[in-house]
Amino acid sequence: MKAREIMTRDVVSVLPDTPVREIAALLVDRSISGAPVVDDEGAPVGMVSEADLIGRDEPSREARDIMTRPVVTIGEDTDAGEIARLLQTYRIKRVPVIRDGRVVGIVSRADLLRAMAQEPTPIPAHNVGLLARAIAGIDERFGLRRSPEPPQTTAAPSEPRKPGFQAADFRELVQDFEHRQDRTREEAHRAVAEERQQRVGQLINEHISDQNWQEIMHRARNAAENGEKEFMLLRFPCHLCSDRGRAIDVTEPDWPATLRGEAAEIYLRWERDLKPRGFHITAQVVDYPGGVPGDIGLFLIWG
Numbered sequence: 001m002k003a004r005e006i007m008t009r010d011v012v013s014v015l016p017d018t019p020v021r022e023i024a025a026l027l028v029d030r031s032i033s034g035a036p037v038v039d040d041e042g043a044p045v046g047m048v049s050e051a052d053l054i055g056r057d058e059p060s061r062e063a064r065d066i067m068t069r070p071v072v073t074i075g076e077d078t079d080a081g082e083i084a085r086l087l088q089t090y091r092i093k094r095v096p097v098i099r100d101g102r103v104v105g106i107v108s109r110a111d112l113l114r115a116m117a118q119e120p121t122p123i124p125a126h127n128v129g130l131l132a133r134a135i136a137g138i139d140e141r142f143g144l145r146r147s148p149e150p151p152q153t154t155a156a157p158s159e160p161r162k163p164g165f166q167a168a169d170f171r172e173l174v175q176d177f178e179h180r181q182d183r184t185r186e187e188a189h190r191a192v193a194e195e196r197q198q199r200v201g202q203l204i205n206e207h208i209s210d211q212n213w214q215e216i217m218h219r220a221r222n223a224a225e226n227g228e229k230e231f232m233l234l235r236f237p238c239h240l241c242s243d244r245g246r247a248i249d250v251t252e253p254d255w256p257a258t259l260r261g262e263a264a265e266i267y268l269r270w271e272r273d274l275k276p277r278g279f280h281i282t283a284q285v286v287d288y289p290g291g292v293p294g295d296i297g298l299f300l301i302w303g
Contacts, residue, residue: 003077003083007106009105011096014038035049036071036096047096074086075097080115094108095107229302232297233281234266235296238295242260248285281301283297283298
């Protein structure tokens, strides 16, 4: 049995700006205990019930001030057993039926009871049990039916069942995740810093031989043959510079004086061998990890 078969199609709804007293009069006039609050397009934005109205009849109050939200909704194909489960789970008495985002019906606890009473063919036992248990649970939650008296026994009353987890448990899980993320970032930063220091040490201790220089010039020539107008001679951490790349970052004219190690040697070879032949050289920061200068590129330019 689907929602479309048991829903009330003549839905009484109100707008968010409907005054509370008008809502109360409407519920009394239509002999209903609640109604969906819809926007101008007919989409549900809340639910208002008798309980929401009690003690809230100030003239200035409107539906938006007292309505319950968010709204639990169903589609026209939702099974009656699932509807009963929703009413019991969320402790609500009615649920709007939605088609294309608009309210086209409403299913209440009374609609479910009527569906059970009017069903012409036998309902499978498991469905009957589900509906009966769900509706009984709804009745008991809202005080609509007294639960059977428990049998007399000398045993101590059982403790009320407690949920298996609390919101605090979830917050602890979030904190654990954040701590793991922090540790991961710290380890990554340490690894990068160690690698950078090793690289700086290598660049300071290593030197450019004539063979190295010839290999660099060979790669630069290949770049020109492929239509490039510049070639990165060396990429190195900004820590290789005496000022950690500040002069290069702000393009100060004396930036070559901050170079050290292999970068300084390449600059001197350019100055000696390539500058007289019309080549230019420039340096620039090529990445900014964490918003600060990272690696620096030393570029040979002929374009």
